[in-house]
Amino acid sequence: MTKPSAPRRHLPTSPFAAPVTPVAKEFSLGDRVSHDQYGLGTIVGVEEGIAMLVDFGARQVRVLSPYSRMDRL
DSSP states (O other), rough: OOOOOOOOOOOEEEEEEEEOOHHHHHHTTTEEEEEETEEEEEEEEETTTTTEEEOOOEEEEEETTTTTTTEEE
């Protein structure tokens, strides 16, 4: 079994930009949202900082953080 590798560190002399960690969007229970793939829905469950359970009518989907494809209405 192999050990997971550590993230690479950014060297200050590198000509490439430092990797940017996306900031997770904030949602709360009951918020109406729009998702690029699933459409309109309502937040019905919250796993703080990990995922949101969203009811899109036909199905419920667990959307993982940082919620880049989901916006609050």
